Amino acid sequence: MSQKLTYKKAGVDIAGATVFKKKIKSLVRSSFGPQVLKGIGGFGSFFKFPAKKFKDPVLVSSADGVGTKLKIAILVNKHDTVGIDAVAMNVNDILCVGAEPLFFLDYIAYSKVKEPVLVDAVRGINRGCIQAGCSLVGGETAQMPGMYSEGEYDIAGFCVGVAERKDIIDGSKIKPGDIVIGLASSGLHSNGYSLVRKVFSQRELKRMARELLIPTRIYVKPVLSILRSAKGNISGISHITGGAFYDKIARILPANVDVRINKGSWYIPQVFRLIQNKGNIEDREIFHTLNMGIGMVLIVHKQVATGIITKLKGLNLQSWAIGEVIKGKGKVRII
Numbered sequence: 001m002s003q004k005l006t007y008k009k010a011g012v013d014i015a016g017a018t019v020f021k022k023k024i025k026s027l028v029r030s031s032f033g034p035q036v037l038k039g040i041g042g043f044g045s046f047f048k049f050p051a052k053k054f055k056d057p058v059l060v061s062s063a064d065g066v067g068t069k070l071k072i073a074i075l076v077n078k079h080d081t082v083g084i085d086a087v088a089m090n091v092n093d094i095l096c097v098g099a100e101p102l103f104f105l106d107y108i109a110y111s112k113v114k115e116p117v118l119v120d121a122v123r124g125i126n127r128g129c130i131q132a133g134c135s136l137v138g139g140e141t142a143q144m145p146g147m148y149s150e151g152e153y154d155i156a157g158f159c160v161g162v163a164e165r166k167d168i169i170d171g172s173k174i175k176p177g178d179i180v181i182g183l184a185s186s187g188l189h190s191n192g193y194s195l196v197r198k199v200f201s202q203r204e205l206k207r208m209a210r211e212l213l214i215p216t217r218i219y220v221k222p223v224l225s226i227l228r229s230a231k232g233n234i235s236g237i238s239h240i241t242g243g244a245f246y247d248k249i250a251r252i253l254p255a256n257v258d259v260r261i262n263k264g265s266w267y268i269p270q271v272f273r274l275i276q277n278k279g280n281i282e283d284r285e286i287f288h289t290l291n292m293g294i295g296m297v298l299i300v301h302k303q304v305a306t307g308i309i310t311k312l313k314g315l316n317l318q319s320w321a322i323g324e325v326i327k328g329k330g331k332v333r334i335i
Contacts, residue, residue, distance in 0.1 A: 021141070023115075024122045031129040031136045035102070045137035047103050049162075056165040060099035064089040065156035068193040069213070074152060075202065076209040079117045082155060083124025084131070085190045088216035089241065090159040091132040092296065095220055096237040096252070098169040098227055099161035101132050106139035110153035111146065121155060124215070131218045134159065167227075171236040171252030171299075178235055179305035180249075180259055180323035182266055183223075183312065185295030187214035191242045192290045199279035211271055219296050222315040226298070226308055236299035240291040247288070249297055249332045258328025259299075262335060266320040268293045287334050299325060 037046035051057065066085045073082045083106070091101040106125050108118060118141065129136040139157075148154070188196065196212065197205065205212065227234060236252045249259050263283075272293060276286045286292065298319075300308055305321055312319045 023119060027119075027123060028126050028136045031126050031134070033133075033135045036135045036137055045103070045105070047135070047137055049102075054162065054164055057162050058165050058168065060094045060097055060161045060163055061159065062090040062093040063156065063158045064093065065154065066190050068197065069188075069190050070152075070154065071197060072193065072205060072209055072212050076206055076213075077117075078209065078213055079120040080124050081213050081215040083121045083126070084128035084215035084218070086125055086155045086157040087128025087132055087134075087159070088218045089190055090157050091128075091134065091161070091218060091220050092216070092239045093241075094159060094161040095223055095296075096169070096239050097163060098167050098237070099163040100224060101134035101159050101161040101220060103135045103137045104129050104132075104157055104159045105137060107142070107156045107158075108139070108153060109142045109144055109147065111144060111148040112150045113153050117153070121153070125155075125157070128215070128218060132220045134161075167231070169227075169234060169237055172254060173235040174252070174254055174257055174299050174325055175235070176257055176325050176327050177302050178299050178325040179302050179321050180261065180325065181298040181300060181305060181308060181312075182294035182320050182322040183219060183296040183298065184217075184266075184318040185240070185291045185293055186217040187211060187269070187271065189216040189241065189291055189295055191244070195279070195281075195289055196275060199275055199281075208271075217295050219317075222312060222317045223296070223298070225315060226311060229311065230300070230304050230308060233301045233304040234298055235301070236297075238297045238299075240294055240296060244289055244291060245287050245294075245334060246284075246332050250330060252299075253330045253332075255330045256327065257325050258331045258333055259323055260326055260333045260335060261323040263287070263292075265322045266293060283334070294322065297322075 035048045037048055066082050070082055073079050126136050238248045238252050240248050272290055309319050
């Protein structure tokens with residue numbers, strides 16, 4: 001007589017997933033703000049919008065993932081930081097229009113991994129939400145046999161924030177004479193890892209894993225502080241991710257201006273030079289792929305630039321005047 005087939009034998013462990021979800025309930029509660037009306041576990045999450053704080057609010061959203069940085073985490077079995085990356089990639093994006101993040105949802109997909117891996121990943125997501133001042137209100141953990149190799153998983157996320165309509169920063173007010181301020185990155189952040197894994201051997205990746213897994217810096221609190229104090233004087237914000245300087249800064253430029261970046265104006269961490277030299281990568285390619293030590297750019301009026309750099313230093317965030325806006329055609333030049 002043939003053995004009866006079950007969902008677990010097909011590769012999906014519902015009971016194990018239920019135990020995991022119970023374990024993370026108390027963990028994620030630490031990110032809840034007063035607007036969260038119900039804990040995770042239901043069919044939907046409840047968040048009471050703080051309407052009285054705003055006059056003409058606009059909701060701003062983003063969805064993004066961690067990318068092949070996860071390959072490094074899996075290689076060295078360290079999973080407690082990549083969740084921060086998932087949050088950072090989203091909250092930093094909506095910050096570029098001046099939005100304050102409200103809540104975050106995650107999506108973790110896998111074929112077969114050990115439960116502590118999932119718990120560590122969610123622990124990182126929760127830490128990222130706390131750093132960003134938003135609530136982890138729910139998400140999905142999907143076991144999909146055959147979609148991923150055993151031990152592999154993927155993380156993506158979705159966040160919603162809010163901005164006053166009149167305060168939205170869209171780059172339209174950028175003008176010649178504005179100063180480009182670069183905010184220090186914490187490392188490679190979450191872009192360019194396919195290139196990094198091509199440059200280094202498995203042995204080298206293991207040796208460098210501690211540095212390569214430094215989580216993406218979350219800029220929300222210091223930049224929101226700057227926006228409140230320098231209201232009207234910040235004309236553009238760009239998150240330096242895929243496409244780096246050339247694509248991400250150009251995205252916010254009006255058609256009649258260029259940005260000129262002086263590449264000797266800030267400290268470039270050694271890891272970027274190591275990647276460039278070992279991979280024999282040309283300057284234009286490396287500045288088009290990696291953040292080179294600059295994770296976010298503020299374009300500000302010239303008269304406030306020095307004050308903003310000073311204030312950021314007081315907020316424990318190093319920054320530099322790395323360029324200026326000039327007349328042009330919507331391009332970025334690095335000299």
